[in-house]
Amino acid sequence: MDRTIAVIDFGSQYSQLIVRRVRELGYYSRLYQPGELDQTGSPAAVILSGGPRSTSEKDAPDIDFEYLKAMGVPVLGVCYGMQLLNIKFGGAVCPGHTREYGPATLIPLSGGTLLQGLSERSQIWMSHSDTVSQLPEGAVVLGENLDSIPVALQWCEGFYGIQFHPEVTHSEEGMLVLKNFLSLAKDPPKFEIESFKDHLLESVREEVGERTVVCGVSGGVDSSVLAKLLFEAGVKVRYIFVDHGLLRKDEAQEVVKQFESVGIEIELVDVSEKFLARLEGVTDPEEKRRRIGDLFIDVFFDVAGDPDLLAQGTLYPDVIESATSGSIASRIKTHHNRVDRILEMKADGRVIEPLHELFKDEVRDLGRALGLPEAVVGRHPFPGPGLAVRCPGEITPDKLEIIREADAIFIGLLKSRDWYDHVWQAYAALIPVRTVGVKGDERSYEYAISLRAVVSTDAMTANWVHLPYELLAEASNRILNGVPGVNRVLYDISTKPPASIEWE
Numbered sequence: 001m002d003r004t005i006a007v008i009d010f011g012s013q014y015s016q017l018i019v020r021r022v023r024e025l026g027y028y029s030r031l032y033q034p035g036e037l038d039q040t041g042s043p044a045a046v047i048l049s050g051g052p053r054s055t056s057e058k059d060a061p062d063i064d065f066e067y068l069k070a071m072g073v074p075v076l077g078v079c080y081g082m083q084l085l086n087i088k089f090g091g092a093v094c095p096g097h098t099r100e101y102g103p104a105t106l107i108p109l110s111g112g113t114l115l116q117g118l119s120e121r122s123q124i125w126m127s128h129s130d131t132v133s134q135l136p137e138g139a140v141v142l143g144e145n146l147d148s149i150p151v152a153l154q155w156c157e158g159f160y161g162i163q164f165h166p167e168v169t170h171s172e173e174g175m176l177v178l179k180n181f182l183s184l185a186k187d188p189p190k191f192e193i194e195s196f197k198d199h200l201l202e203s204v205r206e207e208v209g210e211r212t213v214v215c216g217v218s219g220g221v222d223s224s225v226l227a228k229l230l231f232e233a234g235v236k237v238r239y240i241f242v243d244h245g246l247l248r249k250d251e252a253q254e255v256v257k258q259f260e261s262v263g264i265e266i267e268l269v270d271v272s273e274k275f276l277a278r279l280e281g282v283t284d285p286e287e288k289r290r291r292i293g294d295l296f297i298d299v300f301f302d303v304a305g306d307p308d309l310l311a312q313g314t315l316y317p318d319v320i321e322s323a324t325s326g327s328i329a330s331r332i333k334t335h336h337n338r339v340d341r342i343l344e345m346k347a348d349g350r351v352i353e354p355l356h357e358l359f360k361d362e363v364r365d366l367g368r369a370l371g372l373p374e375a376v377v378g379r380h381p382f383p384g385p386g387l388a389v390r391c392p393g394e395i396t397p398d399k400l401e402i403i404r405e406a407d408a409i410f411i412g413l414l415k416s417r418d419w420y421d422h423v424w425q426a427y428a429a430l431i432p433v434r435t436v437g438v439k440g441d442e443r444s445y446e447y448a449i450s451l452r453a454v455v456s457t458d459a460m461t462a463n464w465v466h467l468p469y470e471l472l473a474e475a476s477n478r479i480l481n482g483v484p485g486v487n488r489v490l491y492d493i494s495t496k497p498p499a500s501i502e503w504e
């Protein structure tokens with residue numbers, strides 16, 4: 001599994017996306033820093049990413065060119081990567097004063113593999129300030145833009161450069177360019193989840209050895225896949241599930257049962273009372289988060305003690321975003337000294353993160369390959385602080401009860417009407433305002449429930465789902481008739497941004 005398509009990261013916001021696209025094409029790819037070229041093993045091909053810097057800057061990121069050439073594999077420079085290669089081959093780059101960002105047109109010129117099969121005019125996405133001003137001897141222009149500026153080059157056999165981002169969807173034939181480039185690689189390493197699973201099982205066994213691992217579970221996809229991976233690896237594990245009292249209706253029992261059904265016994269720690277007490281009278285959202293996060297970590301380590309090893313469900317995007325994020329650490333949006341403890345454990349080599357090379361949908365595929373039921377791998381995301389972020393204002397047992405009942409009705413309907421799997425996330429929140437209504441012959445003065453269903457790809461942006469009126473009508477009727485304390489049901493039609501997915 002060590003052979004990769006190595007992507008060298010010059011700092012572009014899209015570097016990770018290149019890795020992703022290469023994997024989508026079926027090949028195993030990883031991101032490396034420019035100084036790690038000698039740690040890439042024997043890659044089948046190398047892609048040099050774009051980056052925000054200018055090659056003319058004094059300490060601009062560099063690459064060991066002699067080493068790169070000696071590797072003898074195809075190399076593709078993207079934007080910054082292309083400019084750097086042009087200089088290395090003896091050409092020149094002219095520093096630009098403004099950054100050009102946006103769509104452009106690529107006109108493929110001659111034959112050759114890289115632009116094979118592209119349209120006569122292909123839409124590309126450019127983002128650069130510098131431009132190639134002088135080509136070294138022997139360089140061939142493979143494609144240019146409408147102003148006859150070279151946007152695709154070949155310097156010599158196997159060395160290519162493009163002045164656009166093939167990895168973004170705005171480059172309409174970008175995937176074809178990547179595919180063409182990878183066709184030049186000799187025996188490129190395939191990315192198949194089955195063999196990746198075997199590789200992971202093997203490396204977990206090796207890493208853990210005779211030690212005991214503690215694995216926090218929540219019922220969410222990442223921690224469930226992690227738990228099943230550890231279980232299948234046959235190592236010694238304690239699975240700990242902290243019930244902070246902010247879970248949905250019957251959730252704790254269902255998660256326990258779900259694990260039981262795949263042979264895993266988990267320790268359920270019910271500390272709901274403690275959490276509710278700690279949250280009494282607190283209305284500030286960040287303060288709520290802080291208290292939940294602090295107590296969560298305290299309870300977790302009280303139960304876990306000083307474990308030999310801690311398993312975390314950190315995914316690839318977390319690794320790249322921050323060296324410190326992890327499933328437990330990321331539950332806590334605010335600082336806490338127990339987080340330092342996780343970092344200390346990490347520094348001691350006592351944290352394992354077996355999923356750290358995977359993207360979210362790959363984790364789902366791995367879960368399926370490990371035999372987890374669809375109900376687990378297809379589960380909607382659920383925030384660490386649970387229902388607390390769906391209950392603005394003070395949290396009380398009564399309010400939580402109302403949210404649980406309303407949420408169960410709404411989610412149950414989405415499932416029975418086949419909408420659940422078409423929605424990224426859905427839930428009921430309580431709006432802590434009492435309004436006037438009529439129930440029977442009496443005036444009521446009760447809370448409102450807001451239903452939310454969104455689609456998203458990464459939770460950074462989201463759109464509300466156009467659920468059928470008939471489904472919404474039924475949800476509303478059932479909630480109004482079946483949940484005491486509610487006399488109004490609203491459907492949230494806010495996009496993110498400016499709204500967020502949760503209420504707090």
Ligand code: XMP
Pocket residue numbers: 289330331333381382383384385389425459496499500501502503504
């Ligand atoms: P927002 O509300 O920020 O949510 O649009 C984006 C995604 O993150 C989840 N979320 C959280 N997850 N701790 C978590 O672990 C939190 O404090 C938290 N707040 C929001 C949210 O459910 C959505 O999937």
